[in-house]
Structures are given as structure tokens and as C-alpha cells.
Amino acid sequence: MSAALLDHYQTLAATAPKAHVYQAVGQQRLSLVELPNRKQEAWRYTPLAPVLDYQFAAASREDGLLVPEDVAALRVTPTDHVCIVLLNGFFMPELSTLPVQAGLEVLDLAQAIQTSAAGIERLGSLSGECLHLFGAVNAALTGAGVYLRVTEKLTQPVELLHINYSFDSEVLSNPRVLVQVEANANLTLLEQHAQFADVLGMHNGVTEIFLSEGAELIHPRLQNDSLRTRHLSSLHVQQAASSVYKGTTLALGSAWSRTEFHLDFSGGHAHCELNGFYLAGDQQMQSMHLDVLHSVPDCSSREAFKGILYGQGKAVFDGNILVKKDAQKTDARLSNDNLLLSRDSEIDTKPRLEIYADDVQCSHGTTVGQIDPEMLFYLRARGIPKAAATSMICQGFAAELIAHCDYPALETKALSILQERLAPVAANL
Incomplete structure (x- = not known):
């Protein structure tokens, strides 16, 4: 099986159009x-059968699968704001709302490669x-994906909407997103992996983000894929001096989900916030992996992750902060808190x-627990039903x-999904 699967992906790679x-x-x-x-x-605690038991076929561009009304129903931003739609990883300009504001450039990744867009060599x-x-x-x-470049302080958020939907089964989407926020510019990028249909497929995305000196990016992400979808997302961020990255990832959907965070500081006085929340129920696995590298002095990072597990849900949190010898005055804090609602759930x-530096302030910690009976008693004593x-x-x-998403419409949508998923669980506890 191992040899056959490797041969399958090597064949896909050999026959793919050469774009870069x-x-x-x-x-x-x-x-x-x-x-x-x-x-x-890195894979010790991760169930692998859901992704290794299938020979996923590379997605191709499919036109006519969706109409603008389908996209409008999934969006969280106003209809006149920029919305970039990726269908099975491919940029769909006919379904997108393209930029009218100065300081923002959006291109199909293949077009950016062909035209040698600024910074594409990155x-x-x-x-x-x-x-x-x-x-x-x-x-x-x-080849599939999108290129974003920001050169000014943008007042309106940009929404990036991923939709996995195909008439074929076992399709592998491979989008690559390149984001460049130039010096002293700023961007709010709302990213959604939205559930449109219950299809068996895999999302295999890579995002690379470059923040120049003094740049700021607020980056909330909601993953609510179909419960038959496999989801793998790798996020890579490089921060120059005095830049700020605030990312919040909410992993609610997918049967098998793995999110990787790789962050590196290249200049001093930069700040990063990585926040994450995951929900795992029956036949669900959520996995979060962090690699935060402090290689220069005077940078700070905050990493806070929480999870709720129920039924036979499983989650993995693997977070590492590396402070190199020259990274004096580093301030880094990492925490992971988990709430287990059943005996069969696992974290x-x-x-x-x-x-490796001696002048730092760093801490880390984790908690795993059940619902506080005193808190539950307090609410029930005030006439609130147990569920x-x-x-x-x-x-x-x-x-x-x-x-921490800092965008009310996205927060409301996430809380609504959470409430819908937990209502029957709470009723049976």
C-alpha cells in the first residue's frame, strides 16, 4: 500500500502542468x-488511515458548479467588500468580488507566476x-491558488472563501496562497473553509505570509468543512521588524483535520498572537501543530489554544517555541486548555x-478537565435546566x-455552529 500510494502521487506530480x-x-x-x-x-498521535487509505486524484478547474448566490449565502463580509473564492483550490474570478480599493492587488497564482508579479520569487x-x-x-x-499584495493601510477586510465541491469523489485540492503585506501597510484577512456539500475529498493547502517592517495582519480563519472532508493546512509566517500578526484559527468541521503553524521572526520588536479553538466529536480528529521560532532579540509571542471534545472525538495539540541563543529579551507564553465531555474522548x-538564551520571559502550560460541577450546580440552582x-x-x-477573531459576523457564525453541534450532546449528559 505504501509503495502504491507514493507511486500514485509521484505520477500526479510528473503529469502536472509546469507552472513554477x-x-x-x-x-x-x-x-x-x-x-x-x-x-x-510529528505524526505520533495522529490517526493516518483517513488520509492514507485513499488515492486522492488532483482537482481540476470546474466551471459552472456554483452561482453567485451560493457564494453570497456563505460569506460573512458585506457584498461590496472584496471576496476571493477558491473552488477546489482554483481562483474563480467570476464568483469573486474583486478589489476596487487602492493598495490591494489580487491575482490568480498562475497569472502572478506568468507575469512575474512583485515578490513572486518568494x-x-x-x-x-x-x-x-x-x-x-x-x-x-x-499552480492553483491566489496572490495578494497589500501596499497601504486597508480599511475594509478581505474575505478568502475556500469551497470544496466537485461532481467527482476523492478529489485532492492543492491551493497555495501567497500574501505580502508591505512596509507599514495593514490588512484584515478573513478566511473561511465553508461547508457546501457532503463530499469525500481532501484539502491540502499551503499559505505563505510575508510581513514587512511595521506591517500588520489580522487573520481569523474558520474551518467548517464537511464531515467527510480531510483537511490539511500549513501556515508559514515571516515577520520583519516591528510587524504584528494576529491569527485566530477555529477548527470545527472535517472528519480529519491537521493545522500546522510555522512562524519566524526576522527583525526585532515584532509581535505575534496565535490563537486556536477546536471541536471534535464522534468520528472527528482535530490536530494543531505549532513551531514558533524566536531567532532575533526583542520579540514577543502569545499562543493560546482551547478544545472541546465529546463522544469519541480525538484531538492533538503539539506546540513548540524555540528561543535561539541570540534571541535575548524574548517574551513568549504558550497555553492549551481542554474540556472533555465524555469518557471516550481523547486529547x-x-x-x-x-x-538557549538566558534573558527571556517564557512560560507554557496545559489543562485537561471536565465541566466544573460547582459551576453547573450554581446555574441549575438558579432554575436553568441541566442541558x-x-x-x-x-x-x-x-x-x-x-x-480574538475581532470580526463579529465571523464570531457569531462560529458560535452558532458550536451551539448547534453541542445542543444534542448537552441534552444527553
Whole structure:
């Protein structure tokens, strides 16, 4: 099975249209890489059958599957704001609302490559050598995706809407998103992976973000894919001096979901906030992996992640902050808190610090617990039914983190999904 699966993806890579020189890196890695397995530390606690038992076929551009009304029903931004639609990873301008504001450039990734758009040479420089099979597949199939470049302080948010939908089954979407926020510019980028149809497929996306000196990016992301979808997302962020990145990732959907965060500081006095919330129920696995690298002095980072698990849901949290020898005056805090609503749910959590500098302020911690019986008694003593009280406690646990999205419409949508999912669970506790 292992050899057949590798042969399958190598064949996909060999027959893919050649769009960018970075594809050669992916093709080379495919000839060397192992399949993910439990012996590899990064995959030790992750169930692999949901993604390795299928030979997913590379998605192709399909026109006419959706109409503008379908997109409008999924959006959280006003209809006159910029909305970029990726269908199975392909940029669909006819379904998108394209920019009218100055300081924002949006291009189909293939077009950006062909026209040598500013900074396109950065493509692949953060995701590098593709450390695992699906990273190599994405690189080898480079071409689908979108290019964004911001040169001013934008007052309106931009929405990036991913939709996985095809008449075919077992389709593999491989979008690559390149975001460049130039010096002293700022952007709010709302990213949604929206549930449109219950299809068996896999999203295998890579996002590379470059923040120049003094740039700021607010980046909330809601993953609410179909419960038959497999979702793998790799986010790479590089921050120059005095830049700010605020990212909040909400993982609610998908049968199998893995989100990777890779962040590196290249200049001093930069600040990063990484927040995450995951919900895992029956036949669901949510996985969060962080690699935050402090390699220069005077930078700060905050990483706060929470999860709610019920039924036979499973989650993995693997967070690492590395402070190099020269990264004095680093201030880094990492936390992971989990609420388990059933005996059969499972969380494997592993927050870590590696510190090689001596003048730092760093901390990390994790908690795993059940609903506080005293809190539940307090609410029930005031006439609130048990199911409603349980739901209120769960909502409060999640809402504190969801509020970091800083966009009320997205927060409301996430809380609505959470309430809908937890209502029958609370009723049976």
C-alpha cells in the first residue's frame, strides 16, 4: 500500500502542468519522503488511515458548479467588500468580488507566476523543503491558488472563501496562497473553509505570509468543512521588524483535520498572537501543530489554544517555541486548555519550550478537565435546566477565545455552529 500510494502521487506530480520552478523541489522530495507514520514524532498521535487509505486524484478547474448566490449565502463580509473564492483550490474570478480599493492587488497564482508579479520569487521560500508527503504534493502541483499584495493601510477586510465541491469523489485540492503585506501597510484577512456539500475529498493547502517592517495582519480563519472532508493546512509566517500578526484559527468541521503553524521572526520588536479553538466529536480528529521560532532579540509571542471534545472525538495539540541563543529579551507564553465531555474522548497535548538564551520571559502550560460541577450546580440552582447550563458553560469556555477573531459576523457564525453541534450532546449528559 505504501509503495502504491507514493507511486500514485509521484505520477500526479510528473503529469502536472509546469507552472513554477518550485515544483522541482516538490517532485524531488516525493522521491525521497516517507509516508507519515506513527514512528515520526510529528505524526505520533495522529490517526493516518483517513488520509492514507485513499488515492486522492488532483482537482481540476470546474466551471459552472456554483452561482453567485451560493457564494453570497456563505460569506460573512458585506457584498461590496472584496471576496476571493477558491473552488477546489482554483481562483474563480467570476464568483469573486474583486478589489476596487487602492493598495490591494489580487491575482490568480498562475497569472502572478506568468507575469512575474512583485515578490513572486518568494513563493516556496518559507515552506522550504516540504517536510512531509502532502507538503511535497502541494509543491509539486504548484499552480492553483491566489496572490495578494497589500501596499497601504486597508480599511475594509478581505474575505478568502475556500469551497470544496466537485461532481467527482476523492478529489485532492492543492491551493497555495501567497500574501505580502508591505512596509507599514495593514490588512484584515478573513478566511473561511465553508461547508457546501457532503463530499469525500481532501484539502491540502499551503499559505505563505510575508510581513514587512511595521506591517500588520489580522487573520481569523474558520474551518467548517464537511464531515467527510480531510483537511490539511500549513501556515508559514515571516515577520520583519516591528510587524504584528494576529491569527485566530477555529477548527470545527472535517472528519480529519491537521493545522500546522510555522512562524519566524526576522527583525526585532515584532509581535505575534496565535490563537486556536477546536471541536471534535464522534468520528472527528482535530490536530494543531505549532513551531514558533524566536531567532532575533526583542520579540514577543502569545499562543493560546482551547478544545472541546465529546463522544469519541480525538484531538492533538503539539506546540513548540524555540528561543535561539541570540534571541535575548524574548517574551513568549504558550497555553492549551481542554474540556472533555465524555469518557471516550481523547486529547494528546504536548506544549514545549526550547530556550538557549538566558534573558527571556517564557512560560507554557496545559489543562485537561471536565465541566466544573460547582459551576453547573450554581446555574441549575438558579432554575436553568441541566442541558442549557451545560451548553452555557461550553459556550463561555469557547467564546473567550473566539472573540480574538475581532470580526463579529465571523464570531457569531462560529458560535452558532458550536451551539448547534453541542445542543444534542448537552441534552444527553
